Amino acid sequence: MQVSFSSDELSILKRPLGLLIEDSRVSRDILEHLLKDARLVISVGDATTERLIALGFVPDIQIVDGRERRGLRAEIKHMHKSEVRCRNPAGTVSKDAIDAIRKALTLDKPVRVYVDGEEDLLGLVVLKLAPDGSTILYGQPLEGIVLLRVDEEIKSRLKHLLSKLPI
Known part of the structure; x- marks a missing residue:
């Protein structure tokens, strides 16, 4: 089973959802x-994962697919x-x-989730499953890194997308 999104829904996700x-x-x-209270x-x-590690931050959960902007890349x-x-x-x-x-959230941290395919939309899953107060970081192509706090406000803003997930 898998969920896909319309082009209108995807256009919402192309804009930064956080800072x-x-x-x-x-x-x-x-x-x-920015991460001190996460x-x-x-x-x-x-x-994003590689950049955080290079700066001395090891994310608790790292979701990667071995690709960057559709091309293969060296392992992190x-x-x-x-x-x-x-x-x-x-x-x-x-x-x-x-x-x-869901499993990664229960394991000893840090955890790396290797995705065979594409990880681009999996921030939505994290947003729905991660505890409030968590912080999601993802890349905004050619612009920077987006920092998104998990809280009821963002969940409410994106409820029409989150409601499509079979969680």
């Missing part, structure tokens, strides 16, 4: 300040205790991916 930190401003100091830090995307430095694998076809959210993220 956009421009590439030139992403630094250890800024991230320390319950969990969850990265979605290879480039091994910075996790546990790993979970799943399949998730491009442009969808699969039950397998939902189950993998």
Whole structure:
């Protein structure tokens, strides 16, 4: 079972859903300040995960697919205790991916979720499953990193998309 989204729904997700930190401003100091109270830090995307690790932040959950802007990339430095694998076809959210993220939330951190397919839409799953107070970081292509706090406000704003997920 998998869920796909209309082009109108996808256009909502192409805009930053949280705070956009421009590439030139992403630094250890800024991230320390913004992440200090995060319950969990969850990265979605290879480039974002790699950048966080390079700056000294190891996300609690790292969701990667071995690709960057549709091209293959080198594997990210091994910075996790546990790993979970799943399949998730491009442009969808699969039950397998939902189950993998649900499992990752229960394992000893840090956890890397390896996606065979595409991880782009899996931030929605994290938003629905992660505890309030968590922070999701994902890349905004050619612009920077988006920081999204998990709380009732963002869940309410995106409820029409989140309600499509079989969770």
